[in-house]
Amino acid sequence: MPDRPEAVAALLANAGFPWWIAGGYAIELAVGRELRPHSDLDILVLRRDQSRLRDLLTGCDLYVADPPGQGRLRTWRPEEVLQPPLHDIWCRRRPKAPWSVQVMLDEAEDAQWVSRRDPTIRLPIDRLGRTSETGIPYLAPEVQLFYKAKATREKDETDFEAALPVLDGPACGWLADAIRVTAPNHPWLRRLLPANRT
Template identity: 75%
Template sequence: MSADDVLGRWVPDCPEDIAVVLAKAGFPWWIAGGYAIELAVGRELRPHGDLDVLVLRRDQALVRDLLADWDLFVADPPGLGRLRPWPSGEALQLPLHDIWCRRTPEAPWSVQLMLDEAEGTEWISRRAPQIRLPIERVGRTSATGIPYLAPEVQLFYKAKATREKDESDFDAVLPLLDMSQREWLAEALRAIAPDHSWRQRLQQVS
């Protein structure tokens, strides 16, 4: 039985759709996942099963208010295929970080909202708190004005258990990473997976 059979089907928004919804957000947000890689390379790479959007946990009440008319469910506990409603006013604490969003209860799921950590002006990876960046370096902006997760940060998240599509995303964006991006990703991978195959490839790029 597929996840769609249990939890409902997905018809993901495109980044332009959610950018309209979040246009008045007074907090940082970024397109994440495979779409972030596509925004970085400037072309479509493959079909997508969902649309990920990353926000900082400290801004969750603000994004909850922006999506007040949506049907929002949190994966609780994460990773086990269980969802429960996310009521207005509930502050989600770790390990909860994954929110499924659809416009109405009858609509398909269209956005997956991900919460990440921050302290002051620093972003903190929820998977490895020692991995940090100034928040201003976490994202980029596309030519059409859409915020997206910096490719080195997105690849860090994809590196945990790489699938064929993650390897394809790495291949597509690797030539575009500058020296500082490659060094940051190589060092971040060293902290969580020192033998990861991507580390050698990052060091081989001239």
């Protein structure tokens, strides 16, 4: 099981469906430097492509968080198609090995990404990610920061401070609009105003 973005990119090079490095690694790919240690590697895949992903992970030990956010995992059964609200898949090389990859399934309607937190928050799929200079797809920093805004930890604040200078006006505007829907009093909103960006 790969545990670095470069290894994931090699594994998924011919996947035939869109995928993106997510989490803290996505922010590092956006800013072009390492920021902090990582305990695992996150990947975002559209729910509609889960079976194709499963085929690429044959031989790995795969579990799903069920129910989400409760700290309980169960085996992702062969041929099982995960339906909402299930969206979090944990992967490791073999039983009892450390978890190395977390796959998050997100929703889509035609050519639009749809936030599972609020379906009014959308983005064209072709704007959901970017590609590093070495060819690694990663989640656009404004989208990754939207995820991180839900319950910010110290590492999320670190990522926000690092990513803010690389966000252009439209990216800041989209992020601010998205956060206003789910957390209207979030402290990042003030920082996203053009006059307050550093």
